[in-house]
Amino acid sequence: MIRVVLPFHLRTLARVDGEVQVEVQSPVTVHSVIDALEARYPVLRGTIRDHVTLKRRPFVRFFACKEDLSLEPPETPLPDAIVSGAEPFLIVGAMAGG
């Protein structure tokens, strides 16, 4: 199972607490994790990436093992620690304000 940490507003939207877990077939990529997430939580469709183009929304960022993967191709395999469940995949709302 892949552990996913959602930002506060998406947790309240999906009505979940803490981390969520999704089953993802290999290869585990940003794209396949979000596919699984959207299949499990349909209310999240369109909130992380565009419905049609599947492009990441501009102010949503992806992190794995302290690395920012937001600009990596979505088919890039995620680190083993994510695949094994040792580390969570983080979906983060970009910082606003100042």
Add this chain to the structure above:
Amino acid sequence: MSKVRVLVGTRKGAFVLTGDGKRKDWQVDGPHFAGWEIYHVKGSPADPNRIFASQTSGWFGQIIQRSDDGGKTWQPPGSRPEDLVGPEGMLKGESNKFVYEGHVGTHKWYDGTQHPWEFKRIWHLEPSLTDPETVYAGAEDAAIFKTTDGGKTWHELSGLRNAKGHLWQPGAGGMAVHTIILHPKNPKRIFIAISAAGAFRSDDGGETWRPINRGLKSQFELPDPDAEVGHCVHRIAMHPSRPDVLFMQKHWDVLRTNDAGDMWNEVSGNLPSDFGFPIDVHAHEPETIYVVPIKSDSEHYPPDGKLRVYRSRTGGNEWEPLTKGLPQKDCYVNVLRDAMAIDSLQPCGVYFGTTGGQVYLSADSGDSWNPIVRDLPAVLSVEVQTLP
């Protein structure tokens, strides 16, 4: 005894204010969708306990929420009650898919070039007058969408873009369909308004549209006096007993038409400023209208620091300030275009919300005012339901 339910959209959530028939005692519920921008909340005239809300975020995009119990509980349309039961229960709704249809093309951009259409948010929701499953939604970038399944799925009425859409250009507030008015008897006739593009009318249920902007003058923005589009219409309003008479608050100027928009005439008269955002019509007197003058498009606050609603009992031109109970010094709030509403009690109540977080009520058609709440987040929209 009748009661009223006031639906307030703010920068940080939605609030439901429920008042008794005397409109003296109020219960405040909220925030719903805390932290999200709620552009508009509106109930179905066909089923008042069914309420729709436009929930939006610069981070996570657009969500449509629906309540079927008068605003107590909410969920994105598309989930059945059994979907939510048990530890594995979850929302199945996917009510946020707003996709422009057909050949989308481009519109005019600030530098005069053409720019692709980009969906940003829903500004306004207008439920059908007769069918609780049907709702129209006004979008930024300007488009109108329609659902016939209670908000689960939406499709664009893309003929709107054929009304010279390539010439529309966003103003500082964006380019949105912010006003939708449904004809009370003719379901084929719909009026809409788009900031920085103008007013438009459909006579075939939204398939085709034409600009209705003759008589509007925007000399600084549009040197061409015959320009069909490009006028910055802030709001239009109608009394259901006279659906051919519309009132308009334009960027500058207050206007009226007596022929469903074929020709407009200015009725700003003695207003201290003819800039403003909302305009609305008395529930029982179709020639009585309300505006909130704002000093200018550069300042966006009331003239002289005095918050004054102006009322005309003559359909425009002759205006009186309504000040009793409203701050008459040091007041620098704004009242946005969707933030005024009128109930249908006797006498009718007039409500408006401010960017300072107050929602004011006049239970005597404007003669005197009191705040229902003072400290909400900035108010984006106010609607009221008059309930049995």
